[in-house]
Amino acid sequence: EVQLVESGGGLVQPGGSLRLSCSASGFTLSNYAMHWVRQVPGKGLEYVSAINNDGTRTYYGVSVKGRFTISRDISKNTLYLQMNSLRDEDTAVYYCVRRLPGTSNFDNWGQGTLVTVSS
Amino acid sequence: QSALTQPASVSGSPGQSITISCTGTSSDVGGYKYVSWYQQHPGKAPKLMIYDVSNRPSGISDRFSGSKSGNTASLTISGLQAEDEADYYCSSYTSSDTLYVFGTGTRVTVL
Numbered sequence: 001e002v003q004l005v006e007s008g009g010g011l012v013q014p015g016g017s018l019r020l021s022c023s024a025s026g027f028t029l030s031n032y033a034m035h036w037v038r039q040v041p042g043k044g045l046e047y048v049s050a051i052n053n054d055g056t057r058t059y060y061g062v063s064v065k066g067r068f069t070i071s072r073d074i075s076k077n078t079l080y081l082q083m084n085s086l087r088d089e090d091t092a093v094y095y096c097v098r099r100l101p102g103t104s105n106f107d108n109w110g111q112g113t114l115v116t117v118s119s
Numbered sequence: 120q121s122a123l124t125q126p127a128s129v130s131g132s133p134g135q136s137i138t139i140s141c142t143g144t145s146s147d148v149g150g151y152k153y154v155s156w157y158q159q160h161p162g163k164a165p166k167l168m169i170y171d172v173s174n175r176p177s178g179i180s181d182r183f184s185g186s187k188s189g190n191t192a193s194l195t196i197s198g199l200q201a202e203d204e205a206d207y208y209c210s211s212y213t214s215s216d217t218l219y220v221f222g223t224g225t226r227v228t229v230l
Contacts, residue, residue, distance in 0.1 A: 035219070037165075044122065045157075045165065045208050045221040059218040062120065095164055104153035104171055104212060104219070109164040 002026035002108050004096045009113030016086050016117075022079040022096030022110055029072050030054065033099040034079045035106070036070065038092035038115075048094070049081060053101045063089070086117045120215040123148060123222035125208075130228040136197040139225045141209030142190060147220055149190035153212035156185055156194045160205045168207075169194060196227070204229045 008020040020036070036048040049070040050059040058070050069082040079096055096110040124142040131137040141148065141156075148154055154172045157165035167176050169185035172192065182197045192211070196203055209222035 037221075044224045045210075047217050047219045047221065050218050059216060061217045065216070104155040104210065105167070105174075105176070106155060106157075106170070106210070107167050107176055109166070112164055 002098075004098065004108055004110035006094065006096050006110045006113040009094065009115045011116045011118065012086055013119050014087060014117055017082070017084045018086065018115060020081040020083065020094055020096075020113060020115070022081075024077045024079065024096075024098070027098070028074075029077050029079065030074055031101075033101050034070075034072065035097045035099060036079075036081045037095045037097055037109075038090075039095070039112075040092045046092075050099075051079070083115070086115075088117050091115060091117045120213055120217050120220050123209055123211060123220060125222040125225045127223070128226045128228065130230055131196075131199045132230045133199055133201065135199050136195060137199060137227065139194045139196075139207055139209075139227070141192040141194070141211075141222045143192075143211055143213075143220075144190055146215065147211040147213040148187065148192050150214065151212045152187075153219075154185070154187055154192040155210045156183075157208045157210065158203075158205045159208065165208065199229055201229050203227060 003025045005023045035050040067085045093112040095112045099106045156169040159165040173185045213220045
């Protein structure tokens with residue numbers, strides 16, 4: 001069974017850092033593109049970052065570019081999102097999502113982890 | 120990259136059909152076949168309903184169908200049921216740095 005489990009969310013002060021993890025099971029990360037998507041409670045969805053299936057390319061939304069870094073550890077089958085210089089507006093539920101390469105088939109989503117940036 | 124435009128709300132009676140539009144530009148919806156649709160119930164993660172404009176994942180009811188014309192994609196729900204009441208988001212590949220962009224979201228209400 002395919003499963004994505006996010007962890008690492010919590011309360012952090014503005015300007016602080018946090019690293020999210022997404023543990024994948026039932027499939028191998030190297031066969032899929034992986035994305036981070038966030039949602040401010042009560043608001044819409046926003047693509048945050050992505051890494052392609054062979055790990056050679058990364059992508060970032062305008063609002064997080066230069067502050068967030070996506071990475072993965074194939075040996076642990078785990079995806080990461082390092083978030084630095086956090087702002088109030090980064091407060092959201094962060095979802096880990098897998099996508100079949102060459103398609104818009106985002107077929108599996110994690111349950112999400114809440115990040116709250118507040119003093 | 121601006122979000123794709125969806126109507127804020129759409130409603131229908133049980134058994135009716137409704138259509139949700141998703142309008143973008145030639146740099147996203149109009150330029151690629153990579154449009155997908157998601158259903159989200161309160162407190163839950165989004166669920167893929169349609170990918171690559173009109174393909175249904177395994178297990179998704181054939182009451183859900185997708186199409187595209189020019190810069191506008193559409194999701195049609197036929198035979199509306201109470202459990203279809205949810206938020207729906209479209210998404211498209213985009214030539215911008217973000218790779219993909221979401222729509223603004225549509226609240227579907229079953230009357």
